[in-house]
Amino acid sequence: MSQSYDRGTVEDFGRWKEFSAGMWAWIFHKFTGWVLVGYLFTHIAVLSTATQGATTYTQTIRGLEALAIVRVLEVGLLAVAVFHILNGVRLLFVDLGVGLEAQDKSFYASLVLSGAIVVASVPTFVSGAF
Amino acid sequence: MAEHYSSFNRGNTRWFLQRITAVFLIGVLAFHFMLLHFVNHAAEITFLGTQARMSQVGYFGTMIAFLVTATFHGVNGVYNALINQGLEGTQKQAVKWVLVVASLVLVAQGSRTALYMAGIIA
Amino acid sequence: MSTGIQESETEADTEEQDTAAEESAAQRQRMETKRQRAAERDLQEKAEEELDDSENAVELKVFRYDPEVEGKEEPRFDTFHVPFFKGMTVLDALIYARDHFDSSLTFRHSCRQAICGSDALFINGRQRLGCKTQMVDLDWPVRIEPLPHQDVVKDLVVDMEHFYDQMESVEPYFDPEETPKKSDLEEQRQDRENREKIKMSTRCIWCGACMSSCNIAAGDNEYLGPAAINKAYRFAMDEREGENMKQHRLNIIEQEHGVWRCQTQFSCTEVCPKDIPLTEHIQELKREAVKNNLKFW
Numbered sequence: 109m110s111q112s113y114d115r116g117t118v119e120d121f122g123r124w125k126e127f128s129a130g131m132w133a134w135i136f137h138k139f140t141g142w143v144l145v146g147y148l149f150t151h152i153a154v155l156s157t158a159t160q161g162a163t164t165y166t167q168t169i170r171g172l173e174a175l176a177i178v179r180v181l182e183v184g185l186l187a188v189a190v191f192h193i194l195n196g197v198r199l200l201f202v203d204l205g206v207g208l209e210a211q212d213k214s215f216y217a218s219l220v221l222s223g224a225i226v227v228a229s230v231p232t233f234v235s236g237a238f
Numbered sequence: 239m240a241e242h243y244s245s246f247n248r249g250n251t252r253w254f255l256q257r258i259t260a261v262f263l264i265g266v267l268a269f270h271f272m273l274l275h276f277v278n279h280a281a282e283i284t285f286l287g288t289q290a291r292m293s294q295v296g297y298f299g300t301m302i303a304f305l306v307t308a309t310f311h312g313v314n315g316v317y318n319a320l321i322n323q324g325l326e327g328t329q330k331q332a333v334k335w336v337l338v339v340a341s342l343v344l345v346a347q348g349s350r351t352a353l354y355m356a357g358i359i360a
Numbered sequence: 361m362s363t364g365i366q367e368s369e370t371e372a373d374t375e376e377q378d379t380a381a382e383e384s385a386a387q388r389q390r391m392e393t394k395r396q397r398a399a400e401r402d403l404q405e406k407a408e409e410e411l412d413d414s415e416n417a418v419e420l421k422v423f424r425y426d427p428e429v430e431g432k433e434e435p436r437f438d439t440f441h442v443p444f445f446k447g448m449t450v451l452d453a454l455i456y457a458r459d460h461f462d463s464s465l466t467f468r469h470s471c472r473q474a475i476c477g478s479d480a481l482f483i484n485g486r487q488r489l490g491c492k493t494q495m496v497d498l499d500w501p502v503r504i505e506p507l508p509h510q511d512v513v514k515d516l517v518v519d520m521e522h523f524y525d526q527m528e529s530v531e532p533y534f535d536p537e538e539t540p541k542k543s544d545l546e547e548q549r550q551d552r553e554n555r556e557k558i559k560m561s562t563r564c565i566w567c568g569a570c571m572s573s574c575n576i577a578a579g580d581n582e583y584l585g586p587a588a589i590n591k592a593y594r595f596a597m598d599e600r601e602g603e604n605m606k607q608h609r610l611n612i613i614e615q616e617h618g619v620w621r622c623q624t625q626f627s628c629t630e631v632c633p634k635d636i637p638l639t640e641h642i643q644e645l646k647r648e649a650v651k652n653n654l655k656f657w
Binding site for chain 2: 148149162170229232
């Protein structure tokens with residue numbers, strides 16, 4: 109159809125206010141997934157200092173953990189991981205065909221629970237850095 | 239649509255493995271976070287502490303399994319995300335092999351590091 | 361054309377010259393045009409009166425686009441004010457607007473009772489059937505657009521060809537080779553339980569709302585889409601389907617752009633005007649495909 113008008117994909121993101129729970133769950137799951145896989149590569153790279161000897165390893169990790177920004181990023185990482193886990197559990201139930209009617213509620217529940225766990229963990233994560 | 243079949247369907251297997259690894263990772267990732275942020279604080283990690291943990295066969299095995307499953311789950315997830323965006327043809331093949339190589343490098347380097355940590359090679 | 365209430369010009373209708381014995385063809389035509397214009401004026405005047413009389417007027421913002429008419433190639437929104445009556449649906453309002461204000465306003469509709477599947481539209485940011493959506497259930501003004509992720513042909517009309525292709529690609533029929541011979545029995549029966557299982561999946565009216573709402577179908581043109589997979593479910597789960605055909609069907613839906621592309625966002629399930637649990641059906645087919653594969657191990 110040469111004479112048709114394709115509205116493109118602009119509408120997809122421009123209409124974010126109209127997204128439903130399931131769509132948000134997908135967007136967050138995907139985003140957290142990207143972050144986690146990115147972190148996995150970084151994590152192995154940092155730990156690889158173990159091949160350079162015990163002192164290098166200990167100093168690298170201690171040096172990084174002394175930085176406030178690293179601690180804050182770690183809280184972010186926790187948030188991302190907890191949400192990915194909880195929403196992942198939700199998705200496994202969806203795959204098993206269990207509780208499909210409550211899929212929106214279980215998404216909100218995983219959001220709230222992630223928030224609560226992260227807030228509760230903040231003291232442990234930032235202690236000694238500030 | 240139905241041009242060629244194979245009894246061992248890739249999409250099928252990848253989907254299934256993504257779920258199986260997910261179940262494993264839920265437990266291990268939660269354990270990993272607990273152990274290295276609450277039981278042992280991340281800021282107090284030393285090589286000796288790491289070595290003590292990694293010298294236990296069970297822990298070592300779990301960490302290697304963690305590395306392999308996480309790599310598969312993560313990289314397969316990225317591949318799926320790209321297919322969902324309509325990636326196809328040569329580009330898809332290229333991306334696939336880049337991801338496969340990246341995974342292999344990651345697992346190899348991770349395992350090597352683990353061996354150093356366990357003190358098996360020094 | 362917007363609704364604005366048009367000034368009615370009072371044209372003198374008394375020009376008729378009966379003196380001439382032979383009315384020229386040109387004049388007959390002129391008279392005809394005039395009558396038509398008068399009829400249109402009457403409709404518009406009537407619409408104005410109705411607008412004045414009715415307590416409420418709905419404001420419609422309708423997507424307009426016509427590649428064939430100069431000055432209309434650029435998409436735009438037109439506003440129509442339509443008198444509201446109790447029980448008015450979005451389709452009623454559109455029909456009113458077309459009949460009274462702008463006869464070039466184009467949209468598909470047929471049965472007006474949510475069974476033909478012609479009038480799936482994007483109403484206030486959601487895929488709905490125009491005839492099944494009550495005006496009172498919407499926020500006013502009501503924004504009406506053609507279905508997203510499909511090419512627009514004109515105004516609210518989208519190109520459904522791709523959707524129909526996907527529907528047909530799952531080969532939605534039994535294999536006649538595998539149905540019992542006519543001599544064996546007069547009819548092929550299905551037990552009640554099995555009928556109940558596939559009941560919802562048989563209700564699809566091919567409106568395309570699900571496909572339009574699906575994020576994945578938007579990005580991946582080869583993805584079968586919820587409606588086609590549901591169609592496959594309807595046959596694969598039917599006990600009357602032969603073994604060979606079922607294997608063949610599973611092979612179709614479990615290709616790379618089949619069920620595995622579904623990301624369980626539930627968008628299709630939420631917009632389906634016939635309340636078909638599409639996501640549930642897709643998930644069941646995924647499990648069926650995995651089980652089918654594991655059997656060979």
